[in-house]
Amino acid sequence: MKKDSVWFAAIAGLTLAATLMPSLFIEKQVALAQDESCYMITSTGKRVSLGKLCNRSRTFNPTSKNYYQARIKRRDGGTPVIDVTFNGNQTFEMLLDTGATGSLITRSMAQTLQVPIVGAGRFIMADGRSIMLPVGRLNSMSIDGATVRNVNVVIASDAAEGLLGHDFLGNYDIKIKQDVVEFYPR
Secondary structure (H helix, E strand, O other): OOHHHHHHHHHHHHHHHHHHOHHHHHHHHHHHHHHOOOEEEOOOOOEEEOOOOOOOOOOOOOOOOOOEEEEOOEEEOOEEEEEEEEOOOEEEEEEEOOOOOOOEEEHHHHHHHOOOEEEEEEEEOOOOOEEEEEEEEEEEEEEOOEEEEEEEEEEEOOOOOEEEOHHHHOOEEEEEOOOEEEEEEO
16 A cells, blocks of 8 residues: 555545544543643653643633633733722723732722722832821622622722722632733632
8 A cells, every 4th residue: 555545544534433433533632622721841851731720720711711811901011900890880890900019099990980088007018118098998890790799999090091909809710812811700
């Protein structure tokens, strides 16, 4: 048998197998896609899945949505700006600040939302300043259904825009992509 004939027979056999047993090929493809982004290669060249470390312990179902998503509207200094809905009805742009302990809203946001002041605190800003700021209480903050309730936020009089901090982000594993941010419940 010629070389070309052998290759043709092999391809025809794979095509026939894929036609007769499509679930075998589809399941393998889904498993590969699931594990593709979370693995390591050992010094001997063996591929080891790190699915449990990458929060892939849940059953993979390509048709269900097991995360929440926010479209990145723009970036300020490389930091994503996304829409956040407050108290179930008012949406504002917020910087996604993975380094902030808590969330911060502007004075105008607080006025629009009629946020009740529940106290004040001394806060260390990113530039090192220590300042006293009022603290307000929100009923909820949400992104595409991902929600935290009864959350305290700092109200800054001189901030250009709000910062979404760890009081929200700490409930989710986050994946920042080119155009969207994905939030995976822990």
